[in-house]
Amino acid sequence: MEGNMFSGLGNDPHIDNKVLQTFLQKSFGQVQSILDQNRLLINQINQNHESRLPDNISRNVGLIRELNNNIKRIVELYADLSKSVTKSIEASSEGDSSGALRSDAKASLKRNRPI
Template structure:
C-alpha cells in the first residue's frame, strides 16, 4: 500500500500479528475494488439517465440494485475490519502488564473512561 500504512507495529511498539495485518490489507484491497466498481456503475447510471432512452433508464434499476449491494458489502467489510482491529488491540493490550496510558500521560488501567 502507499507509504505502507501498516508498518507491522502497534501503538505499544510490539509486533502486530502477521495474520491480522494480512487480513487488514486483504479487506482494504477488496473495499477499493468494490469502490472502483461503484465508480463505473455510477458513471453508467448517469450516462443512461442523461440519454433518456427507455431501455437505458430501465437498465438503471438493476445497476442501482447492484450499487446498493456493493455498498452493503463495503459496510460489512469495514465492520469486519473494525472487529478485527478491536480484537487485535485487546490481545496486544493483554500482553502489556503496565496498563494503558492516556494521551495526557495518566495510567488508565482497566477502568472504563468517561469522555471529558
C-alpha cells in the first residue's frame, strides 16, 4: 500500500476518518473474500485426501500452494491495515496537540511544552 495515503487531505480529521473507514471496509472485505475462498480450498483438499485417488491427491499440491499464497496475501493486507491505522492515529494525535477539534468534536486541551 502507499505510504502517504493521507497526504494532501489537509488537517480535516473528518476527511481522514472517512478515508480510513472506507479503506478499512475495503480491506476487511478483501480479507473476508480470501478467507471464504480458503474455506472452499480446504474443503476440496479434504475431499481429495479422503478419496485416496492418486489424481485427486496430486491436485492437492496446487490447491495447497494456492491456500498458502492466500494466507500470505492476508498477512500483507493486515500489515497494510496496521500501518494505515498507525499513521492515522499519529496524524490525529499531532492534530490534537495544536488544539484542533478531534474526530469526536471535543477540543484538545494539550499544550506544546518546550523540551
